[in-house]
Amino acid sequence: MSRSDRSTRAMHQALPPALREAVDDFAEHLSRVRNRSTHTVRAYVTDLVSLFDHAVRMGCVDLTELDLSVLRSWLARQRTTGAARTSLARRAASARAFSAWAHRAGLLSADVGAALASPRAHRELPSVLRADQAAALIDGPTRRVTPTDPPPTDLPNTQGAPTKPAREGPAAEAAVPLRDRVLLELLYATGVRVSEACGLDVADVDHGRRVIRVFGKGGRERSVPYGVPAQRALDDWLRQGRPAMVSARSGDALLLGARGGRLNPTTARQIVGAYAEAAGLPRTSPHGLRHSAATHLLEGGADLRAVQELLGHSSLASTQIYTHVSVERLRAAYRQAHPRA
Incomplete structure (x- = not known):
């Protein structure tokens, strides 16, 4: 297990039970319903654990307290710590995907991530061989x-x-x-x-x-x-x-x-x-x-x-x-x- 995986697992275990359960349920949805790969599920879980760790630090201990301001604050913190535009775009997409799922599942009264904007990822032209x-x-x-x-x-x-x-x-x-x-x-x-x-x-x-x-x-x-x-x-x-x-x-x-x-x-x-x-x-x-x-x-x-x-x-x-x-x-x-x- 890599150092980042160990860090994610430690943060996951430290989350309040309701948030931890939400992460696990969403991961199961991605794997069994959406048929996402193990790598993709791991990436989503890493992003969500980071988001909820930030939310807890802001005083949110229940999923119903998650709102757009918390999502924006999380992305802003990622940006100040040097995250690349591509990483920010991916993390915003993770937050939106979770928010939409949680709203459909009745865990959120509204899809709070629908209005979350993210920086447009800069797409470099791929290098190709002749x-x-x-x-x-x-x-x-x-x-x-x-x-x-x-x-x-x-x-x-x-x-x-x-x-x-x-x-x-x-x-x-x-x-x-x-x-x-x-x-x-x-x-x-x-x-x-x-x-x-x-x-x-x-x-x-x-x-x-x-x-x-x-x-x-x-x-x-x-x-x-x-x-x-x-x-x-x-x-x-x-x-x-x-x-x-x-x-x-x-x-x-x-x-x-x-x-x-x-x-x-x-x-x-x-x-x-x-x-x-x-x-x-x-x-x-x-x-x-x-x-x-x-x-x-x-x-x-x-x-x-x-x-x-x-x-x-x-x-x-x-x-x-x-x-x-x-x-x-x-x-x-x-x-x-x-x-x-």
């Missing part, structure tokens, strides 16, 4: 372009050294580049989130139609196509790689870690970063490959709505940022090439 850079990254496992220390194949042990494969020998060692290759291919070919890629089961791959079934945020299911290079990588992995790494812990997982269990997203991030560094590319993450895939699709003429569906965005506004990336690239090319720029 198409040739993405190709160089994906070819790393095939060309044996590896860093001085090979990409981690599982979570580090307590000493910090990479763990050894559960099944040792030439076949298991040869399986790692095949796993790394299919991971890189799928991330770039489909633009899926790293958690979605690691969550794939063998049965989620439709080889005939060349699509994968993905379960995204909120448990929303979508089908995402992939190309011939990714199909070849999948075939090699399923024929030669996965059988060499499979263990009793594997279950139906498509991508496996060194111990034979499902590949962990943290390890997947390490793999992507290590191959990018080995290829001399800018610092790259799985989300960077997702950004790159979306940008290259739009630059190639894909419809914005189609890209939204592929990425699993619930709102078109989330997808539109990639049109700004393309415009910025066009401006850069214009400034570099046009004599009158």
